[in-house]
Amino acid sequence: MPETNDTEWPLHLDALVAAPANHRLLFEDGAVRVLEVTVEPGERENLHHHRWPSLMVVLARPNYRNFDADGNEIPPSGGTPASPALPRALRLPPQRLHAIEVAADAPHGFRGIRIEFKTPEP
Numbered sequence: 295m296p297e298t299n300d301t302e303w304p305l306h307l308d309a310l311v312a313a314p315a316n317h318r319l320l321f322e323d324g325a326v327r328v329l330e331v332t333v334e335p336g337e338r339e340n341l342h343h344h345r346w347p348s349l350m351v352v353l354a355r356p357n358y359r360n361f362d363a364d365g366n367e368i369p370p371s372g373g374t375p376a377s378p379a380l381p382r383a384l385r386l387p388p389q390r391l392h393a394i395e396v397a398a399d400a401p402h403g404f405r406g407i408r409i410e411f412k413t414p415e416p
Contacts, residue, residue, distance in 0.1 A: 303343055303345035303388075304343075307341065307342055307343050307391060308342065308343065308345065309329065309342040309343065309344055310329070311342075312340050312341060312342035312343075313339045313340040313341075313342040313393070315339070315340075316331060316332055316333050316337075316339040316340075317329045317330070317331055317342075317408075318330040318332075320407070324412065324413070325411070325412055325413045326409060326410060326411055326412060327346070327409075327410040327412065328407065328408070328409050328410070329407070329408040329410070330405075330406075330407060331350075331404065331405070331406040331407070331408055332403055332404065332405055332406075333358070333394055333395075333396045333403055333404040334396060334403040335356065335396050335397065335398055335399070335400040335401075335402070335403055336396065336397075336398035336400075337395070337396055337403070338361075338393055338394070338395035338396075339393045339394055339395075340393060341361075341363060341391050341392070341393045342391065342392070342393065343388075343389055343390055343391050343392070344386070344388060344389040344408070344410060345388050345410075346388055346410040346411055346412050347385070347386065347387055347388055347410070347411050348385070348386045348408050348409055348410040348411060349383055349384070349385055349386070349408070349409045349411075350371070350383070350384055350386050350406050350407070350408050350409075351381055351382070351383045351406055351407040351408075351409075352380060352381060352382045352383075352384070352404075352405075352406045353380060353381050353405040353406055353407070354380065354402050354403065354404060354405035354406075355378075355380060355382070355404060356396050356397060356400035356401065356402055356403065356404060357396070357397040357400055358370070358394045358395060358396045358397065358400070358404055359394065359395045359397075360392055360393075360394050361392060361393050361394070361395065362390070362391065362392055363390070363391035363392075368392065370394075371386050371389055371392070386408075
C-alpha cells in the first residue's frame with residue numbers, strides 16, 4: 295500500500311478540497327471513495343492530488359493537457375488511448391499534484407468516475 299501520510303499528501307490539496315468544482319463525492323466508506331470528475335472546455339482545474347490507487351472510468355475524453363505542480367506539461371494519466379472507444383476503464387496509481395485543462399475548442403468536457411481504494415489490494 296502506498297504511503298498516505300498527511301505530510302506527503304496534504305489534506306488541503308486533496309481533490310475534493312482543492313478542486314471541488316471538478317470533483318463531486320458520490321460515495322465514501324472506510325475502503326473506497328467514488329468521485330465524479332468533470333472539466334469543461336476552456337477550464338483548468340485547480341492543482342490537486344489523489345493519494346490512493348484508483349480505477350478511472352472515462353466517459354468523455356476531449357483533447358486536454360495535464361500539468362504538474364510546477365506548471366510543466368506532463369503526459370496524461372493512464373497514457374493516450376490507442377482506441378478512442380468509450381467508456382474506458384484504467385488503473386491509476388496515486389497521483390501527485392496535477393491539474394488538467396480541456397481545450398477551449400473541445401466539443402465537450404472531460405467526464406469520468408474515479409474509484410479510489412483506501413485499503414490494500416487483496
